[in-house]
Amino acid sequence: MSTILQVAEERRGDIPVVFLKGRMDATTSPDAEAHINRLIDGGDRQLVVDLSGLEYISSAGLRVLLSGLKRLKSSGGMLKLTALAPEIQKVFDIAGFNRLFPIYRNLDEALGADPAR
């Protein structure tokens, strides 16, 4: 297990995909938050966050994703999540966030799906 969070970005067509790898906790989340905020400030309205590399997410990590989702929704956009490992999915399920975020099995499904869901 690592103690860091790697934040990477790739554009698929018009849509930025943010890859989060490692541990997303109170210490590491600010990097991801800054990255997501930068994309939203830059005008992106559709965002996909790929969590396939995520080993752990704390409430601080959930807060960052929720903050991004709220910002995007308020301006007609959407933040989609994809590729959640079972233990990450469980965290989302308990907090009830599986009902808030559009969650896809893989990146292709997330990119192919209707943005408004």
Next chain:
Amino acid sequence: MLPEVVTDFLILFQMMCVVVVFAYLVTRTRFYPEVLEGGFSWKNQAILILIFGILSIYGSESGIDILGAPLNIRDLGPMVAGFVGGPVAGIGAGLIGAGYRMTMGGFTAVSCSLATVLAGLLAGIINLANRKRFPGLLLAVSGAVLIEGMHMGLVLLLSRPLPDAVELVSDAAFPMIAANAAGMFIFAFITLNLENERRTCRERDRYQAELQRKNAELQIAREIQESFLPPSLPTLPGYALAAESRPAREVGGDFYDVLGSPGGRVGLVIADVSDKGVPAALFMALSSTVMRASAAWHQRPRDAVSDANALICRESGSGMFVTLFFCILEPAERTLSYVNAGHNPPMLARADGSLSELPASGIALGADEGAVYEERSVKLYPGDLLVLYTDGVTEAEDASQQQFGDERLADLVKGLHDRTAGEALAAIQDAVAAHTGAAPQNDDMTLLVLKVGT
């Protein structure tokens, strides 16, 4: 008697010793660092001119013949003054050195004096080009070499008779350039040491101030959180309660509450705010107050939680949310009606050794304004043990980042059904402590245990 070459070099060595001592003393004054950091006040420039003018005079006075060639470090003072304090300081110190040189006469009086003033000027220009900073070691020393080269050129250009000038330069060029470059090396070395030292000091000070601020913040967050936890638990005939919240170094916004009401009904709350530190502590203060008020107002847990959610949503900027379990116990009927808003499912250990969970059925508060909450209820029996906890318990990690885990907690709680509330709480805390060992506590750990009397 020592051979001439040895005595000559001893004299040269003494000269360099004087430069070392001089450089050391000057760099230890209060004004020198000020000038280094760009404080070119008139007073500072005047001090520079005076000090390095005197060094220039010393350079003339200490001039000697080394192996038959004349050598002096008259230009060193004005060069250092220029490198440190800019053209005004350089020219000023140069004028003092030049004035003194003029009084010494000789056929190179004019060219040497002029060269000393120009040395200060050129060094000052290098300082300006370097954005009023002292140039690095390499630039300072190579600058000194070039300036001394210019000095030699001026002698050839201005001093007559020309053959004498040529002879003097061919003898003196190398030792002059070498001696002034060596002197400059000493100054530059000590000056750069000083700059490094001051930079390290500044960084250390900044780091310490940051650390202090951070510690104060941690303390404030802890105090906020602590002040919103109930100071004591009410006594409840036929039941026993135990609770403890152990904050992490950086608090995580956990809280619990026990709310009595005149009808004998008792509300229990356990909750965990997202994120850490002061923001989490403030959000915890808000959430716990809102939940208390809402619980006092509404009869049903579902209404209390829905209202609390609506109020908390208004304040939940930047995605803050709180997972919360709220239940109302009817002591006489032994029923528990509850809403689990995104919180870790409390565990209920029955007297028969079975274990059930009170699962999450709604979304964490503050995340979704339109959230709908489902209320469930469960019947309690004598000897039942209900354990409410936060994820700081199950996610407590050992040194190799292995979590304590839900299963381990479930197994443990199952075996605690015959213990008192206080014993069960202590047993869970001990088991978590045994698991984590010396690993630091990353998150708040909160437990609220309800035991049904037999």
